[in-house]
Amino acid sequence: MRETVYLLLIWLGVVSALAFVLFGWDKLLAKLHRRRIPEAALLGCTLLGGSAGAALGMALFRHKTRKPLFRRFVPLCLCAHAALLAWAALYSQHIIK
Secondary structure, eight states, rough: OHHHHHHHHHHHHHHHHHHHHHHHHEEEEEETTTOOOOOOHHHHHIIIIIHHHHHHHHHTTSSSOSSHHHHHHHHHHHHHHHHHHHHHHHHHHHHHH
């Protein structure tokens, strides 16, 4: 069962890295006045496990910080992903003992 926790950690890490890159890339595209990454793609990546990377990207690149949807949705997803990870870790400990 610990494999599940490791797989979840890997998933969250990979998708968070992708979200971070997407937020940075979108910010660069905005500065260059080029075609942007759709907000639905940024939010979808956040929802699918990239909340940590999205939060870091928002803070580091100062991107999408004025949008109420992003200001509410990213922290909400971050809490949900943290709860999921905590539940998986506790559940795997319970099964082993």
